[in-house]
Amino acid sequence: MNGQEGRVVIVTGAGRGIGEAIARRLASDEWTVIAVDRDAEGIERLAESARGGRVYAAQADVTDRAGVEALVVDVVARYGRVDAVVNNAMWVRYAPLLEVDEQMIDGMIAIGLKAAFWTTQTLVPHFRRQGGGAIVNLSSPAATRGFVGSSVYSAVKGAVASLTLQAARELGPDGIRVNAIVPGAVPTPGAREVVDDEGYEVRRSMTALQRLGTPDDIAGAVAFLVSPDARFVTGHLLHVDGGL
Incomplete structure (x- = not known):
C-alpha cells in the first residue's frame, strides 16, 4: 500500500488527452478515479480499459454549478469521501484579438475558470x-507569455494561476x-485543433530539452x-x- 489506496480523486476533462493520462496515472497509483467529461463515450472507454478497474465514468457539465454539486454528492454517497480534484477541463479556441466574440469568451471562461470555482x-x-484535501488546477505558459491569437485562452489561464495562489492562502488553514501545473507544449488531439505542425515546431525549438511534452509528463x-x-x-x- 502506497498511502493512496482508498483515496478518491475527481478528474475533469478526462475523456481524452492530458485528462485521460492523468486519470490513468492516478488509477495506477491506486487512487479511485472519477473521470468527468461531457463526452460520455470517451470516459466510458477509459473506464473500461483502465488498469485495475479503478476508473469510474461520470458524465457531467462542469460549467453547471448545480450539476457539479450533484456530482460531488453522488461521489461521496458512493465512495464515502473525496480527497482531491484535478481541474483539467478546458475548451480552446484561438482568434486574433479584434475577432474575439462573446461566444468564445463565455465558453472558455465557463469551462476553464468557472468550473474551477464550482468544484x-x-x-x-x-x-x-x-x-x-488537494486541488490541482491546469494553467499555461500563455498566462505570462504572448502567443498570437491566444488572448482569451491566456486571460483564462492567467486567472486560473491567480485563483490558485489566492485559494492556497485562503484554504491553507x-x-x-x-x-497548479503549467504545462508546456503537448500535442493532444484537442490542442492540435488550434496549433498546427509548424506551430509545434516553433514551440519545440523554444524548449531547453528540445522536445514536446507528452500527456504522461503532465500526469506524473x-x-x-x-x-x-x-x-x-x-x-x-x-x-x-x-x-520553456
Whole structure:
C-alpha cells in the first residue's frame, strides 16, 4: 500500500488527452478515479480499459454549478469521501484579438475558470470534514507569455494561476493544498485543433530539452502534487514545460 489506496480523486476533462493520462496515472497509483467529461463515450472507454478497474465514468457539465454539486454528492454517497480534484477541463479556441466574440469568451471562461470555482466551492466542506484535501488546477505558459491569437485562452489561464495562489492562502488553514501545473507544449488531439505542425515546431525549438511534452509528463507531475510527498507544497505553479 502506497498511502493512496482508498483515496478518491475527481478528474475533469478526462475523456481524452492530458485528462485521460492523468486519470490513468492516478488509477495506477491506486487512487479511485472519477473521470468527468461531457463526452460520455470517451470516459466510458477509459473506464473500461483502465488498469485495475479503478476508473469510474461520470458524465457531467462542469460549467453547471448545480450539476457539479450533484456530482460531488453522488461521489461521496458512493465512495464515502473525496480527497482531491484535478481541474483539467478546458475548451480552446484561438482568434486574433479584434475577432474575439462573446461566444468564445463565455465558453472558455465557463469551462476553464468557472468550473474551477464550482468544484472548489463544492468540495471544500468535504475536505474540511476530512481534515484536508488537494486541488490541482491546469494553467499555461500563455498566462505570462504572448502567443498570437491566444488572448482569451491566456486571460483564462492567467486567472486560473491567480485563483490558485489566492485559494492556497485562503484554504491553507484547513489543510487544503492548492497548486497548479503549467504545462508546456503537448500535442493532444484537442490542442492540435488550434496549433498546427509548424506551430509545434516553433514551440519545440523554444524548449531547453528540445522536445514536446507528452500527456504522461503532465500526469506524473499531477500525481506528485496530490500525493503525500507534496504534503508541504501549496500555492505553487509547477512548470512542466521542458525548460520553456
